[in-house]
Amino acid sequence: METNNNVKTCLCGSGEYVVIACSGACDLGQISDLVARKLRDNNIRKMNCLAAVAADVKPTIEMFKEADLLLIDGCPVDCGKKILDKAGITNYKYMRMTDLGYVKGQTPVTSEVIEAVYEKAAVDF
Ligand code: SF4
Known part of the structure; x- marks a missing residue:
C-alpha cells in the first residue's frame, strides 16, 4: 500500500488491457501467475488482483467491467471464472491451461x- 494525498491506494495495474490469474497453489496455478506477471513486465497488459473481486472491492469490479480483461485459470475447477461470474463480470477473455494440454x-x-503459455496469451488474446 502507498499513501498518496492521504488516500491509500495500491499499486495494482489498471488500464484498457488487464490480466488476472487464478494464481493457485498447484503447478498450473503458479504458471498462470507467472505468465500474468510476464505480460505485465513486457507491457502487454496491466496485472491486477482476482482476490479483489472475491473480496467485493467495487472499484476493481467496475474497472474490470470496462477493461479488455484476460483471465487465466489453471484447471477446470475454474476458480477465477466462478469469481468473475458471481461478481457479474461477463465480458472477458478466458484461457484455461488444461485446455492447452497441460x-x-x-x-x-x-x-x-x-x-x-505467455506466447499463447500475448498472441491469441
Ligand atoms: S483454477 Fe485450478 S489451479 Fe487455479 S486456483 Fe482453482 S483449482 Fe487451483
Missing part, C-alpha cells in the same frame, strides 16, 4: 512452459 500436478514450472 496436466495439473504433472507440469514442471519451467521457463519453457512459462514462455509457451
